[in-house]
Amino acid sequence: MKAFIGKHISEVRMIRVLVTDLGNVILRYDGAAGLARIQAKSGVQNAAEIFSKLIAELGYGKGQTESKAFFRRVKEELRLQMSFEEFCTAWSDVFEEDWDVINLLLQARVEKRYILSNTNDIHWTWIQQRHSKMLSLFDGAVVSHQCGAEKPDPAAYQQIVALSQRRPDEHLFIDDLPENVEGARQFGFDAILHTDLASLRAALSERNLI
Structure with a gap:
């Protein structure tokens, strides 16, 4: 494998x-669609705002609250007219595999490929059930609700x-959020901010990975 020579020739x-x-990145994500379904079954007008605050308050993305306990609190605060199963589907049916990106990453000349995601138990269960083929193409996954740390916390990259x-410094990290990319760089990873397929292809090519 060729070494990647960055903008500074010494690096x-x-x-x-x-x-x-x-x-x-590898799953297209339409979070607004999920929130719209929740809003439609809510008895409050600002359901999306309250919902986002509850996720943070209860530490749901870090696994600090069990899923059914999280749902009970959401149902109460949003005056939600949904069962737990209906809620899980409404919130989670927002992912679509991006095989152009996935296939590009599979072409990269690396030893291992991992997933690092800020997610939660409900979404991760949905993804494992419906996108298992895609997940099987990677060597492993670190998800925030299981490890207790969310990007850009250095503990997530660790x-x-x-x-x-x-x-x-032997890792290349790809994310669509600038703060997560910057966190990875501060930790010592090389990192790419993902915006579109062409830019990602160019960034991988610059590093002699494809």
């Missing part, structure tokens, strides 16, 4: 591990290093 990286986010057993 040489050997990328051995590719790490990708889920939502809006989980990947523990899994890969490689130095931070």
Whole structure:
């Protein structure tokens, strides 16, 4: 594998591990559609705002609240007319595999490929059930509700290093959020802000990974 020579000629990286986010990288994510379904069954007008605050307050993305307990609180606060199963479907049926991106990442000349995602138990259960073929193409996944840390917390990136057993500078991280990309760089990863397929292809090519 060729070393990646960055903008500064003295900086040489050997990328051995590719790490990708889920939502809006390998899975298209339409969060607004899920929130609209929840709003339609809610007895309050600002359901989306309250819902987002509850996720943070209850630490749901870090696994600090069990799913049915989370739902009970959401149902109460939003005056929600939905069963737990209906809620899970309404909130989770928002993902679509992006095979152009997935296939591009599979072409990368690396030793391992991992997923690092800020998610939650309900979404992750849905993804595992409906996107298992796609998940099987990766060597592993670190998800926030299981490891207790959300990007850009350094602890999230450390989980990947523990899994890969490689130095931070041997990792390339891809995410659609600038703060997560910056967090990865601060941790020592190389990182790409994902915006579109052509830019991603160019960034991988610059690093001699495809």
